[in-house]
Amino acid sequence: MIEKFYIEMIHKEIDGFISETERKKLHRYLETTSEAKKYYAQLSQTSEFLDKMPRLEASPNIKKYVMNSIDVKRYATSRKFFGNKSILTKPVIKLAFAFSLGILCGIFVYAGILQQISERTANNSDLYGSIGVIDTAKFETVKEIPIVLPELSGTLAVKRLGNNIDIQTILNSQQPTEMLIEYDESFLKLVRFTLANSTKTFFDPGEKNVRISSGGDMQFTLSFTDVHIENDIIAVKLFSDGRLIDAQEISL
Amino acid sequence: MDEKSDARLVQSCLAGNVKAFERLVEKYQTTVYNIAFRMTANFDDAEDIAQAVFIKIYEQLDKYNPKFKFFSWLYRIALNESLNARKQKKHLTELDDDIIWTNSVDKNYSRMETNERVQEALMLISAEQRLLIVLKHFEALSYQEIAFCLDLSEKKVKSRLYDARQMLKNVLVTRGMLQDD
Known part of the structure; x- marks a missing residue:
């Protein structure tokens, strides 16, 4: 029968926790007790077997499976805002957080919509200059040309105030009418087209001309500014139902 | 670590x-x-x-x-x-552990690698005892670390580890892996 004290010493030695004094004492005991010596030898051999067991390599499937199985967004949301100590533990706080987040999202969405509306309604990004008012009553009539043709009738009045030139046109016709006004853009600059009646009228400005057409009557004003006042000439061509019916050069 | x-x-x-x-x-x-x-x-x-x-x-x-x-x-x-x-x-x-493993107990030891036989012997002691041996011998944890892992006092860890190792020794003796003369 081995004393319990020495059994414990044997295990302590196997685990490497025995002191030098205890070790000497143990080995003196082992010399005198064959049963203890056998126990010691068997236990040491057992420990040796265990310590020689190979370490197995883990299958690469483990990592692959794990990384494919976990919810990668689990810690990606709330933690980023609050660090490691999550405050989102109590339901009331969670609810308040969700509510605040909802309000914030609402504000962002509303702001976005407002911005889009304002962009659609007033995109002034490419406009520049100054705003002024010209009193049309102060314009002087330079020329008033009556138009009396079988297909149409009316007047073409040229009015001027400084270097501002208005061409006021009134044409009465039962047929599709078109007026083509050609001008030298190095002398004149078209600045405005103002429709004076409610008839459907098409305004088509080209590089050196402007084309105005309608299904019948036309009342409009074309506004120019002149660059070289002494050489202002425009050519006016009138078409009725697609056919040229008159052409004139008008000195401004 | x-x-x-x-x-x-x-x-x-x-x-x-x-x-x-x-x-x-x-x-x-x-x-x-x-x-x-x-x-x-x-x-x-x-x-x-x-x-x-x-x-x-x-x-x-x-x-x-x-x-x-x-x-x-x-x-x-x-x-x-x-x-x-x-x-x-x-x-x-x-199935019981003993049934699984005693079926393979014959005269086949000589054909089996020592490591496999030790692993077999390990399976014949209780899972709780095996845990202690795994942590001490394969993972080289201290008594304190084992105590934390198993939620036991260090004193209990020592006494249970000694019992587990003794039990394994007995199995190995029974299976002829350790001399008993």
């Missing part, structure tokens, strides 16, 4: 860095796999257990208390998973 490095990886993972968790898996997969294999003696089961352990760890990472060593916490989960898996399997197959 680099505790500071583990703590940093855990912190990074909790901040949403999944790569940090991948590093933890890389670092501890061999350990967990070995524990699982020594507890089950089955490669497929060991792989399943290791996967389950890491998934559980990821899911419970926000519950991990950083005042404890990460690897101790991991060991504890790995051991529990190994024991649970074993219990489940035992329940399903309705």
Whole structure:
């Protein structure tokens, strides 16, 4: 029968926790007790077997499976805002957080919509200059040309105030009418087209001309500014139902 | 085990860095796999257990208390998973350890590698005893670390480890692996 004290010493030695004094004492005991010596030898051999067991390599499937199985967004949301100590533990706080987040999202969405509306309604990004008012009553009539043709009738009045030139046109016709006004853009600059009646009228400005057409009557004003006042000439061509019916050069 | 490095990886993972968790898996997969294999003696089961352990760890990472060593916490989960898996399997197959292993006890020892025979012997002692041997001999944990993993006092760890080792010695003697004259 081995004393319990020495059994414990044997295990302590196997685990490497025995002191030098205890070790000497143990080995003196082992010399005198064959049963203890056998126990010691068997236990040491057992420990040796265990310590020689190979370490197995883990299958690469483990990592692959794990990384494919976990919810990668689990810690990606709330933690980023609050660090490691999550405050989102109590339901009331969670609810308040969700509510605040909802309000914030609402504000962002509303702001976005407002911005889009304002962009659609007033995109002034490419406009520049100054705003002024010209009193049309102060314009002087330079020329008033009556138009009396079988297909149409009316007047073409040229009015001027400084270097501002208005061409006021009134044409009465039962047929599709078109007026083509050609001008030298190095002398004149078209600045405005103002429709004076409610008839459907098409305004088509080209590089050196402007084309105005309608299904019948036309009342409009074309506004120019002149660059070289002494050489202002425009050519006016009138078409009725697609056919040229008159052409004139008008000195401004 | 680099505790500071583990703590940093855990912190990074909790901040949403999944790569940090991948590093933890890389670092501890061999350990967990070995524990699982020594507890089950089955490669497929060991792989399943290791996967389950890491998934559980990821899911419970926000519950991990950083005042404890990460690897101790991991060991504890790995051991529990190994024991649970074993219990489940035992329940399903309705087979006893002794039946499984005594069937292979014949005169085949000479043909078996020593390591396999030791593993067989390990399976003949109780799972609780096996746990202690795995942690002390295969994972080289201190009594204190084992005490934490198994939620036992150090004194109990020592006494149970001694019993477990003695039990294994007896099995090895019975199976002719240790001289008994």
